[in-house]
Amino acid sequence: MLSKKDTQYAIDQMGELFPEAECELTHSNPFELLIAVVLSAQCTDALVNKVTPKLFAKYKTPEDYVQVPLEELQEDIRSIGLYRNKAKNIKKLSQSLLEHFDGQVPREREQLESLAGVGRKTANVVTSVAFGEPAIAVDTHVERVSKRLGICRWKDNVRQVEETLMKKIKKEDWSDAHHRLIFFGRYHCKAQAPKCPTCPLLDMCREGKKRMKKSMVEA
DNA sequence: AACTCGGGGCA
DNA sequence: TGCCCAGAGTT
Numbered sequence: 001m002l003s004k005k006d007t008q009y010a011i012d013q014m015g016e017l018f019p020e021a022e023c024e025l026t027h028s029n030p031f032e033l034l035i036a037v038v039l040s041a042q043c044t045d046a047l048v049n050k051v052t053p054k055l056f057a058k059y060k061t062p063e064d065y066v067q068v069p070l071e072e073l074q075e076d077i078r079s080i081g082l083y084r085n086k087a088k089n090i091k092k093l094s095q096s097l098l099e100h101f102d103g104q105v106p107r108e109r110e111q112l113e114s115l116a117g118v119g120r121k122t123a124n125v126v127t128s129v130a131f132g133e134p135a136i137a138v139d140t141h142v143e144r145v146s147k148r149l150g151i152c153r154w155k156d157n158v159r160q161v162e163e164t165l166m167k168k169i170k171k172e173d174w175s176d177a178h179h180r181l182i183f184f185g186r187y188h189c190k191a192q193a194p195k196c197p198t199c200p201l202l203d204m205c206r207e208g209k210k211r212m213k214k215s216m217v218e219a
Numbered sequence: 220a221a222c223t224c225g226g227g228g229c230a
Numbered sequence: 231t232g233c234c235c236a237g238a239g240t241t
Binding site: 116 | 233234236237238239
Binding site for chain 2: 042043044046047078079080081082083084085086192
């Protein structure tokens, strides 16, 4: 397992590599962000950003989503995939906001998680990006990078990965670290073809060194 | 823990 | 073509 110091160093290096790392979902308020993040499950931000301009022009409030027929909302987001469930969740979620939160997006992670289509990952993104609360959202990229580098253990579950990251990273860096880990995972430490040969973290990366050794043998 | 939803991107 | 993707809910 990587030490706290090495972990912070790794996060810093990711920042050097991707200084632009931040949430890429287009939104102009917490409610729009919530909708965008719910839509982004299992698809790219670019895809979500293709439908949100029209979507946010048409739907401004939770009431708008509650009132629209399900089939119409499904058609509006058809191109992003998983659209049937996502449309149902957005209608349910909007209803809950009206019933329990006075139509406002709650700040607390636990309250966010009570909403349809919002799990721990989505709740963490919303609370940190929309409200600036410290949180580390663990998605497949964050999990993969953390395990390859040895920040956490290979057999850790998502919850354990999150706890370890929070323990090893200074609280004020959580939000930045979250996005750096994601950019690093998406563009550099990719699932299929990680760029180990040009990686600034190769020296401290167990998985990277293993892969380099393997590629030497195969060559 | 495994399964399902799903169109788009990429090799 | 086949495989994977900024996940969550159900069984």
